Amino acid sequence: MNGDAGRKRQNTIKQLRDLLGERLQTSPSDLDLHGRNETHFPPMPPDAVAYPKSTDEVSQIMRICSAQGCPVIAWGTGTSLEGHALALHGGVTLDMSRMNRVIEINAEDMDVRVQPGLTREELDTELRASGLFFPIDPGANASLGGMAATRASGTTAVRYGTMRDNVLGLTVVLADGQIIRTGTRARKSSAGYDLTALFVGSEGTLGVITELTLRLHGRPEAVSAAICAFDDIDAAVNSVIATIQSGIPMARIEFVDEATAKAFNIYAKADMPIKPHLLLEFHGSASAVAEQAEQVGEICTDLGGHDFQWSARPEDRRRLWDMRHKAYYAALALQPGATAVVTDICVPISKLAQAVSETRADIAASGIPGPILGHVGDGNFHAVLLISPGDRKAEEAALQLAHRMAKRALALGGTVTGEHGIGMGKRAYMAEEHGAGWDVMGSIKTALDPQNILNPGKMLR
């Protein structure tokens, strides 16, 4: 940064400090913490970290930063896997952790208004007494604002959809500090452009989300979980296809490969055969859940599965999904001290067996450890490519593997990211995935943020 720009930035920080007092931090520990990420990107700290407490305060911050042309990056829990919240061009990181309240639960309408810093586990706790739940469950205990910004999903998308389907409305502060409210409390609307859907997945590049209205679901009367081993991936994937096509309303249908089974055995003290598995969950009435489990058990067994086991015991279920949610950390533990390149492709389900098989062969040939697991009901899977920090050769090999996976997804009619988002990590594929559509995104960005101060350097050209 040259002298003039540096002075301007210091002036911005001074104005923000006047507004926020000690909730504007420039301490090395604050900057360091907000310059880190959970995967392989190098640290990129901001110039300052602001801790706003209200929508109005975010609006005032945006007015100041907009007048000074200062970048603003919204920060939830920092669990993005694509470097979304790194301060590529410095500026001010808005840490939303002090806006973490449940504002209002509307049990009758099955919706809830929350602030963006609330995490999904905190929301789950708050909803416990209501008989309702919010289904979206990325591996991390992410913030709901961050989940909306990256259009996150998780293990239940096959039944309940993604953040795209479960955000009813938003309060957003625009680049110039203007506050807008998208959506209504009605369940559906045909009134104009779907601004809610535009901001969901916009990765902080069009506005800062300061409030969310989320759709809730009734807790099912009964829940049961099941697990089934397979001798090969094709059999597992074919079982998934047959199950989905038969119209059985699966709540979860997750795939893990041999390497992931091994990681679970070590990290979570599980006792799984070192084979590909499907992990399943059923929601419904007690009799419906039993019937569904039986039907799926038959499908899996017919197609080569064995040891199909199901359980309605809550403690068995909890252990299973707790293990699944920690899969990323279990994979990391396979190689002590490792970091990872995490992939996230999603393909039409008819191409899933091919995509997984080719990826496994590619990983095996590379010598990089890379457990594969995924939300196969959606056609979405991840490889966790393990590398030792500082091992440039391994990192390069992992990035090349990830590159070939992305190209494979595009060749099969899929997407380079099912749920992690673009951030810094996937920008190189936007032109190929979207063609001229990427320019349309750029036109929208320019119309709403002409100075490019909202999370610059991410997603767009």
Place this chain on the structure above:
Amino acid sequence: MNGDAGRKRQNTIKQLRDLLGERLQTSPSDLDLHGRNETHFPPMPPDAVAYPKSTDEVSQIMRICSAQGCPVIAWGTGTSLEGHALALHGGVTLDMSRMNRVIEINAEDMDVRVQPGLTREELDTELRASGLFFPIDPGANASLGGMAATRASGTTAVRYGTMRDNVLGLTVVLADGQIIRTGTRARKSSAGYDLTALFVGSEGTLGVITELTLRLHGRPEAVSAAICAFDDIDAAVNSVIATIQSGIPMARIEFVDEATAKAFNIYAKADMPIKPHLLLEFHGSASAVAEQAEQVGEICTDLGGHDFQWSARPEDRRRLWDMRHKAYYAALALQPGATAVVTDICVPISKLAQAVSETRADIAASGIPGPILGHVGDGNFHAVLLISPGDRKAEEAALQLAHRMAKRALALGGTVTGEHGIGMGKRAYMAEEHGAGWDVMGSIKTALDPQNILNPGKMLR
């Protein structure tokens, strides 16, 4: 239009005729047909009607019209209820009826690629052998392009969502003739702004949809329908709320009032008591469907319903839903020769009983016949306000009723349109429903269509 503008328009038409030959029409009958609508708006014919056959042809048409600043209005079946496809500023209407093919059914991936002029009933016929179906069912036999453009829904949205949830991707021709493809064939993606969601519901103001990839669903193993009478609206609506909250996966849950029951008796030779009713449908396995019907029967009976009858016989079901789909025409038949102002508000379900009761009282006091019916699982209902053509006083009274309904929806946290769209009819409420969000829509419109040639005069400021 002044002389210069008129000559320019004639020049545009000449260029289009050179491109399209006899598929560019200016005959009075063509212009007249494409200047009409199904509700109360006066005729507004275009200057010419084009019948494109391909995406490339639409692109060439847009290049010509863009160079000449000529308005372009996409036309599906003309069944919009808000004057969407009227040529308010003249120009060229693109009649998409010759782009009505199913391009590809992917049974394994449960999706289908179609051209926009295909109607929902034609698609239903094409899918019959596949074991799959497309659930969205507005009353009219609308085109799928038109349904996407207005974010349509119908009786099954409570289970399967609206067009928002069932369009996986689009091919769109932009104002300057550029062709983009949104979405992929993957079931979900976090790759950039959700352009699919932006174009769905954009009412032809951002681009012309020339191809759609739609999500299909497995035909349920068993289907049963039910009907239940109530003595008052509150009891019916409370039954709906209790049913939804209990997590019973309703496929359809529709409300009709006494006046609609009477219309059904006359128009469809039904034999319903002149009372409010719920019409219901259940999808699932044979045992699940029976269990659900029993549970809902108990809920309705507990809350004051009577004569709960259910049937798994296909012919009973078909008769019921055929009657429901023709409700608009049945209502019109209550007053021979009538036209109608059709309302479409959607409110949080906790406000539904209040919204319906107040609306009924308001209609009763007005003296205008106005049957009420709706997709109450979504909080969405319609009043069909009957007026004799030329009766200005009745028309004014009906429009005032509709105005008060719209205001009521907004006051209750709802939307002025659940599924019909804005078009010309609801523009006056956009500022109140969206506040500064309406300006954001305007910025996006200006960025993508700076000349305002795509369906000008609709939805936006």
